[in-house]
Amino acid sequence: MGLLSGGIVALALVGLGWLYLHPGYLPQVPGAVVVNATTQTINQGEYLARAGDCVACHSAPGGKQFAGGRAMPTPFGNLYVPNITADDETGIGRWTSDDFYRMMHTGISRDGTLLYPAMPFASYTKVTRKDSDAIFAYLLSVPPVQQPNRPHELRFPYNNRDLLLGWRALYFKQGEYVPDPKQPAEWNRGAYLVQGLGHCAMCHTAINVLGGSSESKAFEGGMIPNQNWYAPSLTSNREAGLGNWSIKEITDLLQVGISHRGTVYGPMAEVVYNSLQYLSDKDVEAMAVYLKALPQRDSEPLPTSSAQLVSPNVMELGRKVYAKQCAMCHGDEGRGQPPQYPPLANNQSITMSSPVNSIRMVLNGGYPPGTKKNPRPHGMPPFSHILNDEEVAAVVTYIRVAWGNSGTPVAPAQANELRKLLPE
Template sequence: MFSFRALMLVCACFVTLNARAADPTVIARGEYLARAGDCIACHTVPAGKLFGGGRAMETPFGTLYTPNISSDKETGIGKWTSAEFYTMMHTGKARDGQLLYPAMPFASYTKVTRDDSDAIYAYLLSTPPIHQPNRAHELRFPFNQRSLLYGWRMLYMRPGEYQPDTTQSVEWNRGAYLVEGLGHCTMCHTAINALGGNSPSKRFEGGLIPVQNWYAPSLTSNKEAGLGDWSIEDISDLLQSGVSNRGAVYGPMAEVVYDSFQYLTDQDIRAVAVYLKTLPARAGEKPAPATAAVAEQQTSLSPLGKKIYDAQCALCHASQGQGKLPHFPPLANNQSIQMTSSVNPIRMVLNGGYAPGTKKNPMPYGMPPFAQSLSDVEVAAVVTYIRTAWGNHGTPVSVKEVNTLRSAPLY
């Protein structure tokens, strides 16, 4: 028989757990952690209802639609328990045991502690219920067969909470936890292969973000993001405000800063910067010597590029590309301009853009688009010029590259 005393103990534990979940301090911490995990970016349609889901996620395999994670009991997670929520975060399995597609970064979220998972759960249950049924994914065969996910998980999923490195400082470990876990930075800054996975051997080496056609730079290389010679302060400024003395963020990273990083404490942002500074540089980063064809292309395009730069760009970025801080970043010795991939500077010239409006940079300056006023040849010329002038070591870009990106979707 189940004794009355045992029943009272169970009830007391149940009340305690629910009181803890409803504790305002727990909810506030959960909101902070949800910001760190950038949950809003995927689970809220722009200008839509908070956490109502339904945002289309275009992939090479078809379109995924993010689920409703509001407190609604029918279409959201209102009937989930904290244990079921943790299981989803930790294993990548839904409440009914169904395998989740890896657009949900569970391979990173598995590192989140149970306490942090419970806090996020408490926060989500405190949000207004949004009654919005989940939309079915639209994936091509055979990618719509979830059984294939077992193979993906064997290759790329390593479940387990983050284990601190006792040889490193508390600050370093906090940064590692945020970067490797909630921040899921490897999702963009590690190249995605044909199977939709990230190769561990290429962690943080950068790569093209599929479909979005933006390039996430390497965080291990001075040739790419250049964190090796960045100061902690410059990294922190870029992550938290969107601008720094070394440049500004645009494209998908601008959304990350706007929705997530600007809300983190100075201490957590510094911890992230400390951890990123210690990522090991990779061998073989020296640019390949220019071929005769590349040299000829540079020679033919640069004079036109200089003419366009002097007329259109020098007013803000200065005659020698030194920029006008803090609003207009330098182009000379700017490693984001010189990356192996020329996608980002081409897109910026074509489409323009703004750094995100943040608490520390509430009125960002932007760059106008030139797609309507410059031809493909002219865009190729000016991008070639800024990638090769003033001691920059980038390579020329082709007219074909510009033409391909002219019609790329704006994300």
């Protein structure tokens, strides 16, 4: 009996030893998925790269992901985005995580080259080392693509990188995001995403002639250079200020692309499509909490309706065009059929000081992004081939002043300038 029990113990020890050396044969908890640390880091890096919208710039239309080559027009000439796949010769295959973090944190490449601020390192500097390492691990997991980087085509003197030293002194403040101890964790998470990887201020802050922006004017809105869209102010309730929006209305706009308060088009639609729709509900809500809490900077009272500034002939022409082309979706009184057909009455995006976006929507039409939560969006057809400049100006003027809206009139010349940007 003693020999038998000793044999059983010995066999049990041998069995345990074999299982220790072959952990894949250990019994699994039903439904559990074992993910090793490397895979977890790569998955997290992919998520963070989505949050940073890296694919939008580093992938040319019709090209391989992250292989670069995309032309980025600037007021100073064309920049060509680099290859960031794991290719040793033309990508970042020979980089280290230290090289990558230095680039993200300081805007200096592996070879010591100063990066042009079209790369949003002024925002990415806020990204933590842990998150930077995760993004780097993910990029190294992407199949390498051998595609040489195309040199930039910048006019003199902007092709002299030494000038970037002055730009950096004026507009670049290096440093990871530091949580505000006076704010809750959700607000701080939202601030980290909006200020850092989201680099939202790059579009929603006016750019000056040097290609820089004032930190004191962050999120106050401005034209997006070379894209000819206006990024509305996030700190003014007369534009896209979110102080009187609900958190759900903000999260829907960011993650779905449509909400009962409005719809995203143009460059913001691309951001939602490439980036924001993939973020977790928790992270998008954190961003909404932070954005809603941005200090409002409305210093003067809201304007009243500007209908009296419009000539009766223009108003009547605009009304007729609206009744024929727009009322079917947006309603006789501009109330829309939200969320699919946004309201035009009492819509801040319609009455902003800049009418550019409204004119472009009439000329170009467009679709909200197709997202996981709205895979088949309703779009707006273009009217550039149907309406002349006078009709475009009249209908945009009409929707900016009708139903108590407080916008200002639009001139045919403004419509004509934006018509010139349409592809032939």
